[in-house]
Amino acid sequence: MPKIVVNKNRCKGCKLCIVTCPQKIIGLSRDFNDLGGQYAVQLDESKCTGCKFCGMICPDSAISVYR
Numbered sequence: 168m169p170k171i172v173v174n175k176n177r178c179k180g181c182k183l184c185i186v187t188c189p190q191k192i193i194g195l196s197r198d199f200n201d202l203g204g205q206y207a208v209q210l211d212e213s214k215c216t217g218c219k220f221c222g223m224i225c226p227d228s229a230i231s232v233y234r
């Protein structure tokens with residue numbers, strides 16, 4: 168089953184992955200990273216198709232997609 172892994176301390180919470188995800192399964196965490204910002208999290212692992220759009224759009228290369 169595909170899943171994404173977010174490096175929470177590289178993510179600046181720009182939300183590009185959230186708007187790009189065709190399955191709409193990425194959101195912002197309730198927690199904060201070392202920079203004091205919210206970071207992206209995968210909300211529903213079962214619906215991820217492994218399309219890698221989130222990883223490609225991330226300007227900080229904070230998202231890895233595993234199939």
